Amino acid sequence: MDNIIIRKVREHPDMADAAARWFHEKWGIPLEAYQESIGQCLKAGIEHLQESPVPQWYLAMNGEDIAGGLGVIENDYHNRKDLSPNVCAVYVEEAFRCRGIAGMLLEAVCADMAAQGIDTLYLLTDHDSFYERYGWEFHCLVRGDGEPDMSRMYVHRQGAVG
Numbered sequence: 001m002d003n004i005i006i007r008k009v010r011e012h013p014d015m016a017d018a019a020a021r022w023f024h025e026k027w028g029i030p031l032e033a034y035q036e037s038i039g040q041c042l043k044a045g046i047e048h049l050q051e052s053p054v055p056q057w058y059l060a061m062n063g064e065d066i067a068g069g070l071g072v073i074e075n076d077y078h079n080r081k082d083l084s085p086n087v088c089a090v091y092v093e094e095a096f097r098c099r100g101i102a103g104m105l106l107e108a109v110c111a112d113m114a115a116q117g118i119d120t121l122y123l124l125t126d127h128d129s130f131y132e133r134y135g136w137e138f139h140c141l142v143r144g145d146g147e148p149d150m151s152r153m154y155v156h157r158q159g160a161v162g
Helices: 012-027 031-047 103-113
Strands: 004-008 056-062 065-073 086-092 120-125 137-143 150-157
Touching: 004 103, 012 031, 012 056, 012 065, 012 086, 031 056, 056 103, 065 103, 086 103, 103 120
Parallel strands: 086 120
Antiparallel strands: 004 056, 056 065, 065 086, 120 150, 137 150
């Protein structure tokens, strides 16, 4: 496997701009939205005064290159505000797929959030078999904001048998 290292953006503020641009390019959400969320993540990390560890952002790095990433936000644009926080923006570069990087990211985020007192995470997706192999369970169908069709909501409880 490549020499992939999972980085918490809050511990690497020098990566904030590159991370915001990378997520924007992958998902088409306005760059400013990523900059704002990553900025909140950095501010909370510096001040250690946060009421909640959300938002958080993580990158899978192959040397200086971003191979993948994901975030944790309160709500990933869906109607079930009670299902929170949400893992979002899960993406692995095509050249790095099928190497376990998504699993590394998911494992890292679940462990990190549990260490910060959040042991239940949710994830909205249209995939129907991918996340199960990493200990996630189908929870329910939800409607994404502005979406005509329902999407799958998964849940991960730290310590649950997967």
